[in-house]
Amino acid sequence: MSEYCIELKNVTKKFGKFTAVDDVSIRLEPGKVYGFVGPNGAGKSTTMAIIMGALFPTKGTGRVFDHPLATPGALKELGYSPEFTSFYSDMSCVEYLYYMATLAGLSSDEAIKRTNELLDQFDLKQHANRKVAKFSTGMKKKVSLAQSMIHRPKVLLLDEPTANLDPTSRQEILDTVRKMVEEENLTVLISSHVLTELETIINHVIMIDHGHIILDAPIHEAQEKFKQGILLVDTSNNDLLLEKLASRYEYRIEEEDIRFNTIEIEQLKKDIVGIVYNENLTLNMLKEEVLSLDSLYKQIMEGETKNEGNIQKNA
Ligand SMILES: Nc1ncnc2c1ncn2[C@@H]1O[C@H](COP(=O)(O)OP(=O)(O)OP(=O)(O)O)[C@@H](O)[C@H]1O
Ligand SMILES: [Mg+2]
Structure with a gap:
């Protein structure tokens, strides 16, 4: 097999x-x-x-x-x-599912049983005798799933x-x-x-x-692979922290927090911890950001447009 x-x-x-x-x-x-x-x-x-x-x-x-x-x-x-x-415009929901069951090769008894199970499972029982062609888009999608x-x-x-x-x-x-x-x-x-x-x-x-x-x-591998190294940081003195790091790392301020963007994420973490320790700051937050599927999609699609024809296979 x-x-x-x-x-x-x-x-x-x-x-x-x-x-x-x-x-x-x-x-x-x-x-x-x-x-x-x-x-x-x-x-x-x-x-x-x-x-x-x-x-x-x-x-x-x-x-x-x-x-x-x-x-x-x-x-x-x-x-x-x-x-x-x-x-089919004249079929009710129950008739449609029964018909599809028989097309799939179920016997008449099996088809009736399976239709009832699915009407239950998909919460369609109270609509079983209504014409499926007149259902709302969402209900039609449910019938299609069933x-x-x-x-x-x-x-x-x-x-x-x-x-x-x-x-x-x-x-x-x-x-x-x-x-x-x-x-x-x-x-x-x-x-x-x-x-x-x-x-x-x-x-x-x-x-x-x-x-x-x-x-x-x-999904986790994909998110890991495309992670740009985004680190959100908040300390008791962000101005001082930036004074020390701004020349070496890209950043922007986001709702009082510092959002660093770097490929040298491990070095950045060490630097931040060192400054916090030496300057006696309080570290309120140090958070690595997980890429959403949405931004992963955008990153790859943007890359695709830039390198047209240069396809990464099974990345
Ligand atoms: N029967 C067909 N005859 C000619 N071209 C077709 C046929 N079916 C699909 N195509 C073309 O093949 C390409 C891929 O279409 P497909 O429907 O698979 O895309 P898709 O990824 O499902 O898009 P969408 O997100 O819009 O549903 C499109 O350019 C479409 O116009
Ligand atoms: Mg499609």
Whole structure:
């Protein structure tokens, strides 16, 4: 049995002469949540559609566990909530889920049982008989998530499950995903533009731009790697501290605190402690800042624009 849930090897997808996905190789390990981020048109949805077998790669291969892409074995393991879902206009929520369950190969009895479980789990019971096409955007996203789980897949591909939702509905969807991951030990590939939210549920970040993977790393490793060395400091005499350090380190004042920005973070810490000791100051705060996924994204994207064509692979 393959140790990866999903493996893409050198996958390229061209639409005519345009290359939407360019030599992408990724591996997803079981039980982890992967954030799939990148600007509009980067190739996220196309990559997901390839994993789902809805699009065939122009070049390259892939597997879902031991099954080649687009085979019934692969599809059985995958649940998919697409970026845009269209619902049949005359189907109620319960009819839609039952229909999707039978399409996924469940027997009539199993389909009824599973539909009821999901209506419960997703808090949709009181809306079960309403027409799903008339649901609000947030409720439709919930139905789409429920649908992706109908055949108890091991891997979920969620393409912007929180797009166009208000903050409360976004949180509700993410809480549902988090609960599903914990209870069912799922592997999830989730794309989103709301990076600060993704940060709360992902273990790993995969960043794509112009069809290229430009970062593929555990979230903590990525944050560590791009940490500019930001140190927030507050002492009983900040003016004196700056008198001693201003010529050697870049800084700015932020709400009375000093915000140093340096790659020599360890030396800076030693210098600060030395000054505090020698000048008999009180050290009120010494805090190293953790980079947010948002600023990581901006840093990498800015770097990409500066060094166009110079791609860092699997950084
Ligand atoms: N069927 C198609 N025919 C032609 N071009 C396509 C097709 N599908 C996607 N593309 C192009 O491929 C590129 C990647 O599109 P894709 O939808 O994968 O981007 P994305 O990262 O999902 O973007 P977004 O964040 O806007 O959803 C885009 O330039 C898009 O216009
Ligand atoms: Mg997309």
